[in-house]
Amino acid sequence: MAEEKKLNRRDFIQNGARITAGVSIVGVGVVAATKSSKDKYVWQIDPAKCTQCGRCATDCVKNPSAVKCVHAYDVCGYCDLCGGYFKPGMNALQTGAENQLCPTAAIERRFIEEPYFEYIIDEDLCIACGLCVKGCGAFGNGSFQLQIRHDLCDNCNECAIARVCPSDAISRIPANQAYIIKGESVANDES
Amino acid sequence: MKNSLSKIFLFLIFTFLFLGVYGQNRFPKPEFDSGYEQPSPTKPEPRSNAMEILDVFVLLAALSLSSWLAIKKRSRQGILWLSIFSIIYFGFYREGCVCSVGAIQNVALAFFDSGYKISLTILAFFLLPLIFALFFGRSFCAGVCPLGAIQDLLVINPISVPSWIRKTLDFVPYLYLGFAVLFAATGTDFIICRYDPFIGIFRMNAPYIMIILGIAFLLLGMFFARPYCRAFCPYGVLLNWMSKVSKWHMTITPDECIKCKLCEPSCPFDAIEIPIDEKERTEDTVRKNVRRFSIYAILIPLWMLAGGFAISKAHVFLSRANPDVFLAELMITNPELIDDTENLDIQTFLESGKTMEQLVEEASVIRMKFKKGGWFLGAFLGLVIGVMVMNQFKMRKQDIYEPHKGNCFSCARCMDFCPVEKKI
Numbered sequence: 001m002a003e004e005k006k007l008n009r010r011d012f013i014q015n016g017a018r019i020t021a022g023v024s025i026v027g028v029g030v031v032a033a034t035k036s037s038k039d040k041y042v043w044q045i046d047p048a049k050c051t052q053c054g055r056c057a058t059d060c061v062k063n064p065s066a067v068k069c070v071h072a073y074d075v076c077g078y079c080d081l082c083g084g085y086f087k088p089g090m091n092a093l094q095t096g097a098e099n100q101l102c103p104t105a106a107i108e109r110r111f112i113e114e115p116y117f118e119y120i121i122d123e124d125l126c127i128a129c130g131l132c133v134k135g136c137g138a139f140g141n142g143s144f145q146l147q148i149r150h151d152l153c154d155n156c157n158e159c160a161i162a163r164v165c166p167s168d169a170i171s172r173i174p175a176n177q178a179y180i181i182k183g184e185s186v187a188n189d190e191s
Numbered sequence: 192m193k194n195s196l197s198k199i200f201l202f203l204i205f206t207f208l209f210l211g212v213y214g215q216n217r218f219p220k221p222e223f224d225s226g227y228e229q230p231s232p233t234k235p236e237p238r239s240n241a242m243e244i245l246d247v248f249v250l251l252a253a254l255s256l257s258s259w260l261a262i263k264k265r266s267r268q269g270i271l272w273l274s275i276f277s278i279i280y281f282g283f284y285r286e287g288c289v290c291s292v293g294a295i296q297n298v299a300l301a302f303f304d305s306g307y308k309i310s311l312t313i314l315a316f317f318l319l320p321l322i323f324a325l326f327f328g329r330s331f332c333a334g335v336c337p338l339g340a341i342q343d344l345l346v347i348n349p350i351s352v353p354s355w356i357r358k359t360l361d362f363v364p365y366l367y368l369g370f371a372v373l374f375a376a377t378g379t380d381f382i383i384c385r386y387d388p389f390i391g392i393f394r395m396n397a398p399y400i401m402i403i404l405g406i407a408f409l410l411l412g413m414f415f416a417r418p419y420c421r422a423f424c425p426y427g428v429l430l431n432w433m434s435k436v437s438k439w440h441m442t443i444t445p446d447e448c449i450k451c452k453l454c455e456p457s458c459p460f461d462a463i464e465i466p467i468d469e470k471e472r473t474e475d476t477v478r479k480n481v482r483r484f485s486i487y488a489i490l491i492p493l494w495m496l497a498g499g500f501a502i503s504k505a506h507v508f509l510s511r512a513n514p515d516v517f518l519a520e521l522m523i524t525n526p527e528l529i530d531d532t533e534n535l536d537i538q539t540f541l542e543s544g545k546t547m548e549q550l551v552e553e554a555s556v557i558r559m560k561f562k563k564g565g566w567f568l569g570a571f572l573g574l575v576i577g578v579m580v581m582n583q584f585k586m587r588k589q590d591i592y593e594p595h596k597g598n599c600f601s602c603a604r605c606m607d608f609c610p611v612e613k614k615i
């Protein structure tokens with residue numbers, strides 16, 4: 001009789017603990033669900049905040065980085081003397097390697113018509129150093145910009161470059177609008 | 192006159208606004224005569240939401256399968272194959288992200304940062320293994336968690352560790368959990384993800400030191416089985432709590448235990464409870480232990496107070512992990528660094544146009560969060576220590592060989608050692 005009673009007490013405690021545990025999981029779940037979103041979130045660089053410090057090239061868990069230079073053609077002035085393409089103080093306006101700003105020669109310069117040139121980025125070569133972005137921003141329209149490429153990005157739970165970004169330019173944004181491209185995003189920024 | 196002035200004024204405002212939006216449009220976009228068509232930048236899509244939902248279903252299926260294999264099928268081999276699948280899918284294919292262990296931090300951030308929205312997939316990854324643990328024990332650890340699975344495969348010659356070492360190591364996961372929540376809640380860092388030793392192996396790419404750490408853990412695991420799970424895993428703490436009260440936990444024997452001792456050495460994780468000799472349970476020891484138990488129970492609030500005091504005192508030191516606090520403090524203590532062009536953080540801050548006062552204000556808000564959080568963290572750790580010390584004198588009744596429901600990973604190794612056949 002005493003044994004049976006003891007077992008019952010044990011069961012009672014077990015059941016009570018189980019219910020408490022269950023209620024706390026459900027509680028945490030419900031509270032977290034009120035702060036949840038069905039959308040998937042991805043990391044992206046806000047070009048308006050980016051200062052091209054160069055850490056995207058070195059701190060991404062991917063090697064080479066999942067950040068690439070993206071050309072926002074809408075903003076481009078198609079300059080002959082491109083501040084993102086040519087080194088400042090280069091010898092001549094020609095495409096020799098010694099004149100190019102890009103350390104990996106990832107930018108292709110293509111003649112369109114007098115006096116306009118198109119600049120195309122080879123993302124396989126780009127290492128996200130941001131030199132061209134800085135150059136274009138300093139002398140031109142700022143049509144080169146750094147963006148996280150989502151075919152390369154692992155979408156880490158904590159983005160390694162977001163952590164070290166000195167200008168807090170990297171944040172989570174909804175995946176259905178996974179890019180912030182100059183010129184295009186103006187309408188979205190306004191709203 | 193007045194009217195035209197205001198018109199000019201408005202015009203100027205709009206011009207400035209327009210210029211502000213377009214930033215530095217120094218060169219207008221040309222109009223081409225040659226019929227050149229402007230390309231638009233490519234935008235490779237992220238992994239689709241449907242695939243993320245698929246991950247949740249894979250997790251759900253793996254958890255169900257793991258529970259069924261441990262409890263109904265009682266098959267070690269099945270769990271082994273499931274482990275290999277999990278290493279391939281959650282490990283190498285998903286590259287270790289999203290994971291339930293790291294999801295603790297997302298939940299903590301969602302609780303404390305109103306600006307952060309946790310995605311439902313991550314929430315599901317956090318909740319599902321806990322719910323399964325509440326019913327079936329730690330079937331997540333058995334063969335679903337890729338971090339556990341990769342260590343489990345390398346258990347070669349496990350040695351039994353003295354219980355005082357085990358009990359001391361038991362405290363570390365609480366410490367890790369507490370600090371992970373504190374750092375996540377203050378928006379400082381996700382330390383669980385950052386110091387995950389195996390993610391570098393899954394990605395086959397990580398800083399040198401992390402690869403070394405991962406390999407060190409795997410080598411250690413050959414002798415001290417599953418070192419990360421037992422001595423570090425913060426999610427293990429939550430699973431342990433749930434599993435302790437689980438409804439249908441796996442058992443060593445399919446029927447009644449005959450106390451043959453055969454399973455005793457089979458558990459690489461020292462998670463089998465062996466029967467306690469009833470003869471030791473004299474009137475005298477019971478009385479003594481009950482007294483000690485109650486004394487240590489009374490001491491728990493003291494532990495909590497001491498812990499809270501100690502950690503909140505350390506808030507200045509702890510808050511330096513936050514980049515904003517670090518920067519503010521650096522600039523106050525070393526004002527000459529303003530001229531240091533090499534220091535990117537300071538230079539970027541100076542360019543950003545934010546004033547020093549704003550930065551210090553933000554930093555002090557974060558520091559106060561650390562102070563407050565320190566009290567909670569310290570009280571929690573004090574409670575854990577207090578309960579651990581108190582439990583030293585808990586009188587347990589144990590008359591058969593059973594898995595310790597909290598610590599058992601449901602790996603099903605012990606079952607093969609049991610000579611008892613299931614009665615039909």
